[in-house]
Amino acid sequence: MSDRLLRTAVATRDALSLAQKTTGPALDLAVRLWLAQAFWVSGIVKLHDWEQALYLAQYEYPVSWLNPVPAAWIGAGIELLCPPLLVLGLATRLAALPMLALVLVAQFAYRPLDAHLVQAALLAWLVVMGAGPLSLDRRLARGLPDSALPFAKPAARLLEAVTRRGGPAVQVALRLLVAGIAARSGDPAGTIGALLLTLGLGSRLVALVLIGLMPAGAALSWPLLLGVVAVFGPGPLSLDGLIRHTIVRRWPRLAGVTPPLPDDAPHVVVVGGGFGGLAAVRGLAQAPCRVTLIDRRNHHLFQPLLYQVATASLSPADIATPIRSLLRDQANARVLLGRVVGVDSDARAVRLEDGRAVPYDHLVLATGARHGYFGREEWEPVAPGLKKVEDATEIRRRLLLAFEEAENSDAPDQRRAFLTFVVVGGGPTGVELAGAIAELARHGLEGEFRAIDPAEARVLLVQSAPRLLPTFPESLSAEAAASLEALGVTVLTGSAVEAVEEGGVTVSGTRIAARTVFWAAGVVASPAARWLGVAGDRAGRVPVGPDLSVPGLPEVFALGDTALSHGWDGQPVPGLAPAAKQGGAHVARVIRARLEGRPAPAPFRYRHAGSLATIGRKAAVADFGRVRLTGAAAWWLWGMVHILFLSGMRNRLGVAVEWFWAYLTLRQGTRLITGPADRAPKPAPVAPPAPALERAS
Incomplete structure (x- = not known):
């Protein structure tokens, strides 16, 4: 062949x-x-x-x-x-x-x-x-056989034997039933299809054709039965199965069993386990190469819901999944826990913080971004951003401590300062965070304090641009502002933050006493451009070509928040999760084509599916170009999309149940204050100097 x-x-x-x-x-x-x-x-x-x-x-x-x-x-x-x-x-x-x-x-x-x-x-x-x-049986199948339930293991073995031995027979029965019903129709196409299904020749295609020939008023049971044949195939007791078995014996690669890769197989290193990095690794699952994914954390984080961890709606485990579990079944993928500190493009090696060097033949940088303070980095300790789990738990700690300290305070001015929350930045993160804080204060904490009324808390959303959600249509920005104001959020557009201190912020010359400030105003790319020795843009992103490779370094690719790509019809690709996933899949196709000696795929083109942002328990905005949704319809859509994008069935079910419970009871279940019980994180203790004898040794 x-x-x-x-x-x-x-x-x-x-x-x-x-x-x-x-x-x-x-x-x-x-x-x-x-x-x-x-x-x-x-x-x-x-x-x-x-x-x-x-x-x-x-x-x-x-x-x-x-x-x-x-x-x-x-x-x-x-x-x-x-x-x-x-x-x-x-x-x-x-x-x-x-x-x-x-x-x-x-x-x-x-x-x-x-x-x-x-x-x-x-x-x-x-x-x-x-x-x-999509069943509880499959969820329980892993641990049930080894559980303490009587006869669990023999029952599991019996069911496996039933499937293994009875599966081919039931597939034959399904084919013969469909063939008999099709033959009785008297239609020539039905007769031919019945003959082919009886023999099990071209069964999937025949089933699809019969589905297409069904009359409009046919019962749903008929396409479901044909769908089972089309999707799961005719089984081994068929001509299709015999042909497949013969071909696979001659060409074992077609069996889908990938032989062990040699140690000198091409090595692809992917830095970053976010949406883009995982998409690149998964896209190389069948490629003739070794893949190493390096990340400084052991989990993949669903960042769009990170604000819900920060506002006590979800726990970190609901939106984070261990990377190793996600890649458990990908034989050519390896996961390394480590912090990348540089790239030696001449030696083609990635340098880690602990001194290790990981060589590569192809390198994919999907290192994401962190929050940026526009040159005022001294504001970060007072106004934390929201990019990782540690940020979310720190914001949750400060948020809940503010209510506790307001309850403990007897001074009216101090109490008002503790009950004033300022969110800087009117993009999706800022809008969602401000709305969630307002809902927590008005509903989630209702009746739990005696000296204060949490509903009296002030939530201010500060945006330097003329309107919220600048990337959305103006009508949706106005709808978002109105929904926030209905929740009690004070929206300050066209307002610049001039100072951030422990006791408050200065906004366009006005001092606001606030003990709790959160930052959602800007992002800065990772230091990938500095690692490669190339000039980044103002946000630090690495300019890339049409195939997402770095100019002058064809074996190095950058994607997601790390890259500056004009693959959106000539415009910069936005820093969104779908864009990162599409970029990762494209890079995988490019690398695989190179490894297999095929022509390169067409240049990367980002396909924007739409933008979503939620404001409260029944308010959201959705922009799909010509179609725009607001209110409850957009809120339901936002919820379904985010649940589907989560990794793992456990996370999807857990988040759905948590949301449903919080929606009906108006109670958040993860209001835990972790870490130090004061306002600012305590500095790390300084070790005392060692005695002279120990220093000498």
Whole structure:
């Protein structure tokens, strides 16, 4: 097989695998939801008219070996108790088995229908294969076999054996059922499709074609059944399976089993475990290279929700995931915990703080940005920014301590200063932070203090530009300002911060007594430009070319907040998470093309999906170009998008439950003051000088 044909075959295999990984979980969930609603509705109808249910059990579909009354109770019980388990994906096989029995009774003792057969086939699929990734069964499968529950390990082994041995048979049954129904249609396309499905030849394509030929009014069960064949394939007992087995024996690479890489395989080093760095590493999963990801922290942080940690709505574990767990299944990826302090581009090595040097053949810098103070770095101890978990917990500490110290104070002026919060910067972070502080003061702390009323707290949002959210349309900026003011936030636009001190701030010549100030006004890129010896822009970003490589250093790439790219139709690419992810994926494609000797992909082009910002519990703004949303609709959309972008099912479920609880109860559950109990962090203790004898040794 020629290299070009082999690459095409590998790309086809990867595309099919990707399709199954992306659509398979959603299809499995759709099958479970459809089956659950069909049975649940039937059970509710029987419960509503029990006399009719008894009549049907006695005359319409009697079971010869069962009394009508127990039969009716058993049928209704199955229809009411099993569907919720199916929806949750909890004990899915156990729930699907009695539902399958009920359908078979209806098919053979009542009225034979294709609809019953389709339901039976889908339920048999769930009984044999189990629920997909979007289920509690999959979440529990890792630890349950080794738990203290009796017979847990033998039961797990039994279920694995059922899937391994019964899977091919149930896939054949699904194909034959679809083939039989298609053949009875009398349509030539249906007849040809039935023949191909019976043989298991081109099964995925045939199933997709049959879905496209379905009439508009067809029942949902039919495309779901065809979807299972199209997504999960015909199984090994098919001509497709035989052909695949023969080809893989001849060309093992097509099996997807990557042989161990030699020590001299090309080495790609990625610095930074944020959105862009992870996207680059994952994009190189099947590339013939070794990948090393270096980060000074062991976790990937979902920064868009960091302000919720700072305002006691979420805990750090809700929005952070260990990097090693994210890359557990990527065999060619290694994770190093370390702080990069420089790059030797001549020797092609990354220098770490502990003196180690990590050589590279290709280098990807995705080091992000930190908060910038426009040359007034002395303000940072008084007005902390928000870029990492430590920043969020420090802001939370200062925020909650302010209320505690106001409660302890007897001086009215001092109490007002403690209850005055200033947020500097009117971008998305500043807007969301100010709104969250106002909600915490008015709702989250209600009734918990005796000497003060937290609702009397003043929250000021200072913005030097003429309006909030300058990157949003003007109408949405006005809507955001109005929503903040409705929460009690004082919005000061066109106002410059001239001084920040321990006791307050000076804004456009006016002194504001405030003991708590937070910074959300600007960012500065990491020192990557200095590492490479290139001239950065005003924010310190590294200028990059159309392929995101650094001019003069074609083996070095920069992306995300680290890079200055004009890949947004000639405009600078914004420092957003989607832009970093797109940049990481593009760099991976460029490197992979070089390693495999293929032409380089087209220049990087950022595709802007839209901008979102939330203000309060039912207010947000969303800009999608021609479509703009405000209020509750934008708020729901903002919540769903952020939950989906989180890493890991645990984080998604945890954040969803936490938000739901806080929304209904108006209570934040993570109001913990950690660290020193005074306003400013205590300086690190200075070790006493060692005795002369010890110094000499």
